[in-house]
Amino acid sequence: NLAFAQELQDGWHVYWKNQGDSGLPLEFVWSLPVGAVSGGIDYPTPERIAIGPLVNFGHAGAPVFLTSIAAPKDAAVGSTLDIGLKATWLICADICVPETGAFSLKVPVVAAPEANAAEAALFERARAALPTPLPGEAYYSVNGSMLSLDAAAPGAAAAGYFFPATEGITEPAADQKFRKRAGRLHLSIRGGPALASLSGALDGVLVLETGGVEKGYAVAATRKDEPAGSAPGGSLGGLLLAAFFGGALLNLMPCVFPILFIKAAAMANVAAGDKSAMRRHGLLYALGVISTFAALGGLLLALRAGGAELGWGFHLQSPAVVALSAYVLFAVGLNLAGAFSIGSSVQNLGSDYLKGKSGDPAAFLTGVLAVVVAAPCVGPFLTAPIGAAALLPPALGLSIFIAMAAGLAAPYAALSFFPGARRLLPKPGAWMERFRQALSFPVFAAAAFFLWVLSEQTGGRGLALGLGGLLLVGLAARLWAWGGSRRWGAIAAVLALAAALVPVALVRPAAAEADAAGVIGFDPADIARRRAAGEAVFIDFTAAWCVTCQVNKLTVLAAPKVKAAFAKAGVARVVADWTNRDPVIEQALSEFGANGVPLYVYYPPGGEAVILPQPLTEKSVLTLFAEDSKGTAP
Structure with missing residues (x-):
């Protein structure tokens, strides 16, 4: 066993066997006795070295490269092997310098190998720097210009980077998307020019970071391309179907009950009138649901692609968003209760919509509101589709969120287009006014739920600010009702609403408190x-x-x-x-x-x-x- 040790000055580095964007790896040319065989070079775990827009793979400090020589079978005990080596390497900092060295050794042939005590520490350090075999199996797949690596996840790794042994398989300067799922890790890597010709095993080193400490693992991944249309957790078609039915089930969740009431009342009125208006309302409601779901899902996927570890409902982790949700629901409740009427010029979500008078903007905004209040109710039946959406390419991931939206919008849209189903709806009449006012109570209950969430997030101070904001929303509604169509009423209401936004800007998450029950x-x-x-x-x-x-x-x-x-x-x-x-x-x-x-x-x-x-x-x-x-x- 032989060691080739280098000691580099600060700021200088040499290159791994795959040098990355630029550079040259270490090269050995041996001069050996007849019958002697040289082994390959065992490199230490590499590191990324950024130089401007380029990223190289190499070593700094004092790297040690291991190799071995097998003596001729007929070598006699007591004889000496003359070993010659010409080594070439490239050493770089701000400039690069090609270097060459000629070395020779006389190695005695003995009956039993003897350790060189003087160099034992060097060999021990060199072996410790080598990547260790990755426990468990590893697989890779190629999808267009992207390389996916799936491997066992040793320990509680928080980050990872894959160094392919072959040049050009990946783009060294590109970020690698790291995820852990069910005891395995997944890396999504932008491929390089050699990816298209990759076949057989994929060799390289996987460097994982655990607790701020990096460790290298030798990987020999086998190819396991998924068939077209497949996705993590099942086929894409199956996930889309699960997302659709999961979205449909959201209509039965308590968060969405108030919106269901509003839609049912509006539908009963419109069903007695213009059928084309009924279909238009159904389409606009569906458009509101789908566009809002797609916007939230797209934002979630974009943030995760940027490295943020977020999940569905991430927007509700913002106290400001929770407070605004309570404000909107409180305003809708006041409108339904008859405290104020926005009028046909603005098209409101309340009385005009429920009476079937105006509905186009209101139908769309009701779809938006349905998604806002449905977010806290996403239950276990949507866990698998949302989890898969985070691992799929962005376009496929977004399709899952759109399927969920289609499921949420489907029942109302179906009633809009099938006349026979409309016979199940009650006939409009004087009861609609009382029903409209009764609908305000479940809407107020939903607003109260968001206030409770705000208190859990921000403590008593945040709850007080939220209640103050609700009072200002109520004042704005009252000023609007008093002012009617006069300009002063509109201006006063707008000023009150603007003041209601001040508490939203002031709420802050509270520090976590210890649980009194011993949790x-x-x-x-x-x-x-x-x-x-x-x-x-x-x-x-x-x-x-x-x-x-x-x-x-x-x-x-x-x-x-x-x-x-x-x-x-x-x-x-x-x-x-x-x-x-x-x-x-x-x-x-x-x-x-x-x-x-x-x-x-x-x-x-x-x-x-x-x-x-x-x-x-x-x-x-x-x-x-x-x-x-x-x-x-x-």
Whole structure:
């Protein structure tokens, strides 16, 4: 075994076997006795070296390159092997200097190998710098100009970069999109000119960062191209279908009930009149739903592509957005209750729409409002489609959000186009005015829910600011009603609304408070310590704005049998509260393959993570402890 050691001055570097955008790798030319065979060069784990717009792969400091020489089979013990080496390399800083060195060794042939004690530390350091074999299997696929790498995820890696052994497979200067999902990591890499001709195994080094420390793993990935139309978590067609039906089910969720009432009342009036207007309203409502869903989904995908670890409902992590949602719903409720009427010139979401008088802008805006209030109610039936959308190419990911929107809009749009279905609607009459006023109460309830979310995010000060903003919204409505069509009324109302935006600008997330019931806050290091000590851990990923989370908390996790089972088994209950944005929780969700909440994870004593199925039930939780008592991991 031979070591070729270099000591480089600060700012200088040499190159890996794939030099990246520019440079030349180390080259050995041997002069050996007849029958002797030289091995290849074992390089240390490479690093990225940025020089202007270029990124090179190389080594700085004191790299050591290992190789080996096999003696001739007929070499006699006691003889000497004369080994000659001509090495060439390129060393660069602001300038590049090609260098050459000639070296010779006389190596005695012995019966048993003997370690060179004087150089043992050098060889030990060199071997420690080599990439270690990656545990588990690795696969790659090629989709146009993109290379995807899928590999086992050793440890809790937070970032990764793949160095291909062959030049031109990737674009060295391009960012590599790193994701973790269900114990495996995924890298999406922009391909280079040699990607199109890639076949067989893909060799290289995968460098993973864990806790600020980088470690290299040798990778030999096998090709596993997915068929056209396939996607993470299932076929693209299956995911689109799941997204559509999941969106349709959102119509039955409590968040959307007030909007359903508004649509039903409006439809009953329009159905008795112009059928073409009915169809137009259906299309405009669908357009409002789809455009808003696409805008939110597109923004989510764009932010994730930029490196942000975000999930569905990310906009509700902003107290300002939550406060504005409460304002809008409160204003809609006041309009339905008859506190004010915007009039046909502006087209409102309330009385004119419900009376079937004006509806085009109102139908579109009702679709927008439906998406706003539906966001907290995205339940477990949409977990897989949203998770897949985050891993697919942007165009395919956006198609999943559009399918969800189509599902949400489908029932109302279908009633608009099929006359037979309209017979199921009640006939319009005097009851519509009373019904319109009654609709204000579920809308006020929705506004109250958003105020509660605001209090969870910002504490008492934020709630006080939010209530102050609602008072100003109410004042604006009253001023509008008093002023009627006169200019002073409109100006006063606008000024009051502008003042209502001041509290929105002042609300700030509050610091997390300790839970009085003994529930533990989310801390990955603390969870690791508890698991190492043999303690069972249950993690509840939740958020105040997530309606499904709150329902599960009240009906399942707070159930007496479940609480007793937790206490009897000595389970550490951890709450990962994602009400406000938290990069640590976002990273943990990503590692479990989730892009939103709720998510429930159980670590049995000495066992691996078990992700509980959705929807959550008492039985699914109690089964965990029943299986633990049998001594088997779930």
